[in-house]
Amino acid sequence: MAVVAGRAAGGLSRITGRGAGATISGRVMNLLAPDALRELAQGQRVALVSATNGKTTTTRLLSAALEAGEHVVTSNSTGANLTSGIAPTLARAPGPGVAVLEVDERVLPRVVDPLGAELLVFGNLSRDQLDRYGEVHAVGDSWRRVTESHPDLAVVANASDPHVVWAAEPANVTWVTLGLGWRNDAATCPRCAALLQWSDDRFDCPACGFGQLDTPHRLDGDTLVLGSERVALDLALPGRWNLANAALAVTAATTHFGVDARVAAKAVASVRSVAGRYMRVPLGDGREARVLLAKNPAGWTEVLRFLAERDTSVVIAVNAHIADGKDPSWLWDVPYELLQGKRTAAAGERCLDVAVRLRYAEVDHLVEPDALVAARALPGDEVHIVASYTQFSALFRRFGNES
Amino acid sequence: MKAPRESAVRVGFVYPELLGTYGDRGNAVVLMQRCRWRGIPAQLVEVSPRDTIPESLDFYLFGGGEDDPMAMAAEGMRRSRAAIERGRAGGAVVLAVCGGFQLIGDRYIAADGEELEGIGIVDLVTRAGSPRLIGEIIIDAHAPLGRLSGFENHGGRTTLGPGVEPLGRVVTGGGNGDGSGTEGVIAERLVGTYMHGPVLPRNPVLADHLLSWVTGPLPPLACELEHTFHDTRVHEGTATGARRWWRDRMLARG
Numbered sequence: 026m027a028v029v030a031g032r033a034a035g036g037l038s039r040i041t042g043r044g045a046g047a048t049i050s051g052r053v054m055n056l057l058a059p060d061a062l063r064e065l066a067q068g069q070r071v072a073l074v075s076a077t078n079g080k081t082t083t084t085r086l087l088s089a090a091l092e093a094g095e096h097v098v099t100s101n102s103t104g105a106n107l108t109s110g111i112a113p114t115l116a117r118a119p120g121p122g123v124a125v126l127e128v129d130e131r132v133l134p135r136v137v138d139p140l141g142a143e144l145l146v147f148g149n150l151s152r153d154q155l156d157r158y159g160e161v162h163a164v165g166d167s168w169r170r171v172t173e174s175h176p177d178l179a180v181v182a183n184a185s186d187p188h189v190v191w192a193a194e195p196a197n198v199t200w201v202t203l204g205l206g207w208r209n210d211a212a213t214c215p216r217c218a219a220l221l222q223w224s225d226d227r228f229d230c231p232a233c234g235f236g237q238l239d240t241p242h243r244l245d246g247d248t249l250v251l252g253s254e255r256v257a258l259d260l261a262l263p264g265r266w267n268l269a270n271a272a273l274a275v276t277a278a279t280t281h282f283g284v285d286a287r288v289a290a291k292a293v294a295s296v297r298s299v300a301g302r303y304m305r306v307p308l309g310d311g312r313e314a315r316v317l318l319a320k321n322p323a324g325w326t327e328v329l330r331f332l333a334e335r336d337t338s339v340v341i342a343v344n345a346h347i348a349d350g351k352d353p354s355w356l357w358d359v360p361y362e363l364l365q366g367k368r369t370a371a372a373g374e375r376c377l378d379v380a381v382r383l384r385y386a387e388v389d390h391l392v393e394p395d396a397l398v399a400a401r402a403l404p405g406d407e408v409h410i411v412a413s414y415t416q417f418s419a420l421f422r423r424f425g426n427e428s
Numbered sequence: 429m430k431a432p433r434e435s436a437v438r439v440g441f442v443y444p445e446l447l448g449t450y451g452d453r454g455n456a457v458v459l460m461q462r463c464r465w466r467g468i469p470a471q472l473v474e475v476s477p478r479d480t481i482p483e484s485l486d487f488y489l490f491g492g493g494e495d496d497p498m499a500m501a502a503e504g505m506r507r508s509r510a511a512i513e514r515g516r517a518g519g520a521v522v523l524a525v526c527g528g529f530q531l532i533g534d535r536y537i538a539a540d541g542e543e544l545e546g547i548g549i550v551d552l553v554t555r556a557g558s559p560r561l562i563g564e565i566i567i568d569a570h571a572p573l574g575r576l577s578g579f580e581n582h583g584g585r586t587t588l589g590p591g592v593e594p595l596g597r598v599v600t601g602g603g604n605g606d607g608s609g610t611e612g613v614i615a616e617r618l619v620g621t622y623m624h625g626p627v628l629p630r631n632p633v634l635a636d637h638l639l640s641w642v643t644g645p646l647p648p649l650a651c652e653l654e655h656t657f658h659d660t661r662v663h664e665g666t667a668t669g670a671r672r673w674w675r676d677r678m679l680a681r682g
Contacts, residue, residue: 156579
């Protein structure tokens with residue numbers, strides 16, 4: 026009954042054009058039957074994917090790898106990652122199979138038991154929307170309480186992120202070393218609070234011995250080393266961060282679900298766009314812009330590295346609604362100085378915040394609230410629109426079906 | 429006007445890894461650039477938590493941090509207290525934001541009663557309180573500062589000692605949160621505040637005021653963008669605050 030009512034509400038939401046329908050139908054289901062998650066997960070092998078950055082993409086890549094391994098996969102591919110988004114996903118499952126579910130960092134501890142999860146995939150943890158998420162340490166601690174109470178639970182985790190290592194280590198962990206671009210949230214040891222020592226891509230705590238593990242699985246350039254096997258990750262998706270997402274997905278598909286590593290790698294390589302990330306939007310003058318989502322300093326650090334190597338114009342489109350984080354002070358954590366010499370535009374409802382940041386970074390820019398108008402105004406064959414969450418979803422709603 | 433300085437203005441960003449959670453680097457960037465744009469050489473000095481804080485800085489910037497990093501920062505700041513005081517006696521300026529604001533005071537008393545000792549260069553005490561004060565904040569400060577804006581995100585309830593002057597009076601937002609309606613602290617060559625955003629990019633007049641404490645009177649800069657940004661944030665923040673005030677009033681009346 027709850028499931029039927031929920032589906033009806035989701036349908037209404039889609040018909041009335043107010044949303045993709047996943048979240049509202051889940052809210053109705055949760056309201057009518059708090060046990061809905063437990064019932065809906067019956068018959069599914071549940072894998073939960075969480076991280077500050079890359080959870081939607083990793084979920085999509087893991088689903089692709091498992092489908093290539095002939096698993097029947099159900100997944101919340103639109104990125105509706107609260108319990109309200111998970112329930113309707115499960116309700117749509119065609120039958121027994123694997124449910125690959127993206128889960129919000131704060132929601133994860135609440136759903137592991139109701140869903141009877143058999144695998145957790147941990148990517149990375151860093152500052153994000155501090156006005157509503159709070160401290161990074163607190164999120165890591167909440168994950169660790171889950172693994173402490175489930176020491177046999179399988180976890181595939183990034184060995185390069187101290188918060189993730191701390192969160193995962195009590196469980197049955199398969200580590201993969203992915204590297205970490207942004208370290209400014211990992212200055213102190215999650216175990217004893219002393220200062221961590223960083224050298225190259227390794228961290229060590231001189232006080233308590235907490236530190237980097239040597240792992241048989243690691244990302245080496247664009248090759249995933251899985252023990253004695255080397256698998257090329259020849260991705261359609263751009264950027265180093267997607268190599269890390271892909272490495273995590275292939276490691277999980279291979280080590281936990283027994284999918285052949287080459288089959289998994291081939292499947293992730295063919296994914297071109299993930300819920301609008303990396304989609305192309307027409308600018309109306311014969312050119313197209315590529316759209317990237319970046320909403321925090323760690324994400325932006327990776328995106329800047331990617332943009333710096335290209336001859337591209339860049340639109341930075343920032344809003345500050347609840348879903349973006351109402352506090353755009355993170356703009357000052359990002360080294361936009363790296364964009365010097367590129368043609369850029371400050372866009373979004375908070376275009377003035379962006380413009381002031383770019384002025385102090387001495388990056389030439391124009392100011393235009395509308396991201397598409399801004400993209401059109403910039404010269405060059407290649408334009409990237411890097412958008413905060415609500416700016417990104419507005420573009421996805423408008424162009425998501427065309428790309 | 430003072431003769432041009434021969435040495436660069438040394439902007440000290442203290443413990444970026446520990447006290448840099450809310451875009452605090454922005455305050456350092458703004459001070460540096462507003463010097464350079466006027467032809468005054470400036471140098472950024474990032475102080476690692478492994479090092480002693482030098483006494484030779486012109487600016488001591490203390491930002492905000494999470495709990496563990498803040499406790500570690502407090503320890504380092506206490507060890508360097510004498511150097512900071514000598515720097516201040518030699519004319520250096522302190523800007524302390526959020527956690528840093530709490531740590532320049534006498535102590536911070538956590539929710540469980542545990543006390544974190546600050547460096548006590550200004551007479552104020554902070555107690556952890558509930559709820560957390562999160563959102564846009566607007567204050568009225570004395571001339572020439574005028575109306576300032578920021579974003580606050582803290583659980584502190586800060587009480588200023590007798591005779592200690594607040595940076596301003598809260599127009600909308602939480603501020604010091606102790607019921608006094610005040611925000612921050614201002615003293616000789618010292619400003620403490622809960623406003624990040626960060627505070628200097630949002631408030632160029634405050635940035636130039638702090639700079640003038642080190643360089644003497646400054647010529648204005650040609651660019652209007654920072655001032656347009658300031659006026660926009662102040663206007664939007666004040667309007668949002670007024671709407672919230674009316675809503676709360678209507679709700680209270682039922």
